Amino acid sequence: MSTSAFADSQHPITWPAGFTAAASFTFDVDAESCVIAHDPTSTRRMSLMSHQSYGPKVAVPRLLQILARQEVRGTFFIPGFTAESYPDVVRQIVDGGHEIAHHGYLHEPMQGIDAAIEGSYLDRGLEALEKVAGVRPVGYRAPWWELNWHSPALLADRGFLYDSSLLDGDAPYRMSVAPGSPSGASDARDIVEIPVDWALDDWEQYAFYPGVTGSGVIESPAKVLEMWTLEAEAHHSQESCFVLTNHPFISGRPSKAVALEQLIERVKGMDGMWVTTLEQIAEHTKATVSEVHTHARIDVPTYPGAGARFKSGQVQVPALN
Numbered sequence: 144m145s146t147s148a149f150a151d152s153q154h155p156i157t158w159p160a161g162f163t164a165a166a167s168f169t170f171d172v173d174a175e176s177c178v179i180a181h182d183p184t185s186t187r188r189m190s191l192m193s194h195q196s197y198g199p200k201v202a203v204p205r206l207l208q209i210l211a212r213q214e215v216r217g218t219f220f221i222p223g224f225t226a227e228s229y230p231d232v233v234r235q236i237v238d239g240g241h242e243i244a245h246h247g248y249l250h251e252p253m254q255g256i257d258a259a260i261e262g263s264y265l266d267r268g269l270e271a272l273e274k275v276a277g278v279r280p281v282g283y284r285a286p287w288w289e290l291n292w293h294s295p296a297l298l299a300d301r302g303f304l305y306d307s308s309l310l311d312g313d314a315p316y317r318m319s320v321a322p323g324s325p326s327g328a329s330d331a332r333d334i335v336e337i338p339v340d341w342a343l344d345d346w347e348q349y350a351f352y353p354g355v356t357g358s359g360v361i362e363s364p365a366k367v368l369e370m371w372t373l374e375a376e377a378h379h380s381q382e383s384c385f386v387l388t389n390h391p392f393i394s395g396r397p398s399k400a401v402a403l404e405q406l407i408e409r410v411k412g413m414d415g416m417w418v419t420t421l422e423q424i425a426e427h428t429k430a431t432v433s434e435v436h437t438h439a440r441i442d443v444p445t446y447p448g449a450g451a452r453f454k455s456g457q458v459q460v461p462a463l464n
């Protein structure tokens with residue numbers, strides 16, 4: 144057990160023979176779910192719903208063609224509601240040989256919810272994926288990448304192999320399902336974590352819908368291709384793991400899909416780069432890494448004069464006595 148941080152040169156992975164780094168192309172098939180979870184009244188908005196349904200209707204078939212052409216298997220994180228709404232699309236993904244993974248049922252906001260409710264979301268999502276795709280996923284990505292301290296144990300309870308929602312590493316690692324605390328210290332189980340990065344998410348680059356999300360600036364795919372290439376080259380040189388997160392309704396549009404295929408070609412061309420699914424990377428991590436990382440829970444420090452508090456969106460700083 145260790146509580147050390149992961150520096151660039153300290154990630155505990157040795158890649159399979161013939162490979163010196165890894166890369167995975169992942170797709171979060173949110174479709175309508177993320178918008179409905181954010182605001183249930185959004186179902187009344189036909190145009191907004193169409194912006195989201197572009198993903199499964201138009202983009203996923205296009206992306207599947209690209210992946211087939213490039214002979215790359217991707218990992219598709221699919222909310223249960225998306226699976227039930229677009230069962231044929233999900234079956235096309237399965238038929239393409241790609242990994243199906245869990246992404247909530249209705250892309251529920253997870254922060255602050257208790258373990259029982261979060262567990263019910265996990266179970267509902269599992270049921271939907273099993274019913275529609277005949278798949279019992281081994282991978283999980285929390286909606287909005289919002290993992291709670293109790294989440295790893297909920298995943299282990301349900302047999303998940305890995306999570307891909309945390310942001311504290313450049314390469315996969317094994318993590319204890321009991322973040323450091325007296326109450327959880329007795330749980331000896333662990334799961335694999337495959338970290339992500341907001342700089343490797345298409346949302347920040349391209350997402351825009353008036354009044355819903357985005358800055359209003361939709362970046363050029365040429366700029367994004369350059370940025371993601373630099374990230375892939377850096378991961379390749381430091382022998383870590385490049386994980387790209389794309390949303391079909393965003394990156395499946397024409398010029399963005401072209402840029403994505405160019406990126407895939409570049410990453411595949413990097414000498415010794417293992418381009419594969421997160422499931423494969425997680426299985427390798429579980430089988431070859433012995434160190435298990437225990438996260439230290441963060442508590443608000445107390446000290447004389449402390450007391451800054453968020454209240455009604457305002458930081459209130461009490462006077463020092």
Ligand SMILES: [Zn+2]
Pocket residue numbers: 171173177246250286287
């Ligand atoms: Zn999502």
